[in-house]
Amino acid sequence: MSFRLAPFWWHPLQGKHLTLVRLTTAHHAFVLKCHQDNAFQQRYNLFQSASVQAITDDLKQAEKHPLESNRMEWVVEKQGIPIGLVALTSLDMKQSRAELLVGFPDVPTPFNSVEATLLVLEFAFATLGLEKIYSHVYANNLHSQKSSIHIGFEQEGLLKSHIKAPDSNDRLDLYTNGYLPEAFYQRSKTIRLFKRLFGRHARQSLNTSTHPVKN
Numbered sequence: 104m105s106f107r108l109a110p111f112w113w114h115p116l117q118g119k120h121l122t123l124v125r126l127t128t129a130h131h132a133f134v135l136k137c138h139q140d141n142a143f144q145q146r147y148n149l150f151q152s153a154s155v156q157a158i159t160d161d162l163k164q165a166e167k168h169p170l171e172s173n174r175m176e177w178v179v180e181k182q183g184i185p186i187g188l189v190a191l192t193s194l195d196m197k198q199s200r201a202e203l204l205v206g207f208p209d210v211p212t213p214f215n216s217v218e219a220t221l222l223v224l225e226f227a228f229a230t231l232g233l234e235k236i237y238s239h240v241y242a243n244n245l246h247s248q249k250s251s252i253h254i255g256f257e258q259e260g261l262l263k264s265h266i267k268a269p270d271s272n273d274r275l276d277l278y279t280n281g282y283l284p285e286a287f288y289q290r291s292k293t294i295r296l297f298k299r300l301f302g303r304h305a306r307q308s309l310n311t312s313t314h315p316v317k318n
Contacts, residue, residue: 107170111230116177116222119301121215123177123189123222126165130178133185134158137208146244147188147206149269169194179207179219189219191227191236199234201227203282213250218300220254221293228284229306235283241266242276255293256280284308 116123126134137143138153151161169175173194179187187207194201205220227233238256240248252258259281264274287293288305297305 107168111226112169112175116226118218118222120181121218121222122180123219124180126162126176126178126188126190128159128162128166130185131158131162133178134162134188137188137206140208143206143208145241146247147204149241149266170196174201177223179215181215186215187219189223191223196231199232201231201233201236203227203236203238214300216250217254217296221296221300221305224282224287225305228287229308232308233284235281237282238280240278240280242278248278248280251278251280253292254296255286255290256282257286 113125115125135153135155135158137147138151138158144151144153151157164172165174165176169191174190174192175194176188176190176192178185179189186209187205189206190204191201192204203220203223205216205223207216224236227236237259238251240251242248242261248258257280258278260279262277262279265277266275267273268275288307294304297303
């Protein structure tokens with residue numbers, strides 16, 4: 104079976120306590136609730152419009168094949184109830200990298216955020232065979248930055264006055280973070296987290312020679 108037609112693009116990611124299901128138009132009400140929550144927007148994506156039409160258009164894009172839309176988005180569910188959003192955006196198979204977004208409309212328990220993040224990182228490295236995941240964190244969100252470092256991201260820089268907040272026009276600094284597969288598989292803290300959360304080691308990368316389409 105070709106890389107493009109493989110079923111993993113659509114399958115849920117199953118953790119111990121959480122399930123990550125692909126985002127569809129059926130999740131419109133939850134996504135709208137998230138993006139109309141100013142605190143969520145401040146942590147997740149300041150530039151995502153919270154209008155009904157914008158969310159509708161965005162969900163239609165989310166249902167396209169990731170190799171067309173260059174992104175994958177999931178709803179985080181706990182016991183069938185949606186509690187958060189995670190995404191791989193700017194998915195670039197030629198450069199073998201993507202940006203990670205993680206957000207919860209309510210303050211998540213620490214392990215919900217960690218479990219969701221680890222599931223997506225494992226999918227990115229083991230299934231897609233990506234060679235780098237990166238994240239951008241607004242510098243006024245120190246909790247998210249500390250959480251990123253805790254889970255294994257390496258801070259690669261701080262971009263001074265890099266973006267302008269759409270609601271206030273304030274200039275904001277932006278942390279840039281990166282995660283490489285060798286760190287993911289060899290870092291002792293990540294190995295312990297996987298054992299604690301899932302009772303297993305992270306799945307190893309598939310043979311990327313079976314991924315003929317890198318675009």
